[in-house]
Amino acid sequence: xxxxxxxxxxxxxxxxxxxxxxxxxxxxxxxxxxxxxxxxxxxxxxxxxxxxxxxxxxxxxxxxxxxxxxxxxxxxxxxxxxxxxxxxxxxxxxxxxxxxxxxxxxxxxxxxxxx
Numbered sequence: 702x703x704x705x706x707x708x709x710x711x712x713x714x715x716x717x718x719x720x721x722x723x724x725x726x727x728x729x730x731x732x733x734x735x736x737x738x739x740x741x742x743x744x745x746x747x748x749x750x751x752x753x754x755x756x757x758x759x760x761x762x763x764x765x766x767x768x769x770x771x772x773x774x775x776x777x778x779x780x781x782x783x784x785x786x787x788x789x790x791x792x793x794x795x796x797x798x799x800x801x802x803x804x805x806x807x808x809x810x811x812x813x814x815x816x
Contacts, residue, residue: 705729706747715739727751727771738763749773749795758783769793776800785811 703721705713707728714735723745731751736759737743744766753775761767767788777799785791785808794813 723747734760736760736763740764742766744790745769747771749775751775753777754779756780756784758786761785762787764788765790767791769795771795772799774798778802780805780808 702723704725706725710726710729710731712731712733712735713726715737716739718739718741720742721740722742724740724743725747727747727749729751731748731753734753734756737746741763743764746764746767746769749771750773753772754777756772756777756779758781761770761784765787768790770791770793773795774797777796778801780801782805785794788811791811792813794808794811
C-alpha cells in the first residue's frame with residue numbers, strides 16, 4: 702500500500718515494477734494521467750479529488766488486476782472509447798462529481814458491481 706493522498710503532487714511516475722496492491726493518489730493536483738504499466742499487481746487505485754480532465758484509452762491498459770478505480774471529484778469531461786477495455790476484473794468504477802456529458806457504451810458494457 703502506498704498512500705500519497707492530500708499532498709501537492711502534480712505528476713507521478715513509476716519507473717520500475719512495484720508490487721503495490723493499493724495506491725492512493727487522491728487529493729492532489731494531478732491534471733494528466735500517465736501510464737501505470739509497472740503496477741501490474743494493483744487492484745485498487747484512488748485518483749479522486751484531483752484536477753483530471755480526460756482519460757485516454759491506454760492509461761489503464763496494463764492494470765489487468767484492477768478491481769476498484771476511483772475517479773470521483775475531478776473535472777473529467779471525456780473518457781476515450783476503450784479506456785477500460787483491458788480491465789476485465791474491474792468491479793467498482795466511481796465517476797461521481799465530474800463534468801461528463803456522455804457515457805459511452807464501453808463503460809456500460811463492463812461487468813461492474815457499482816458505477
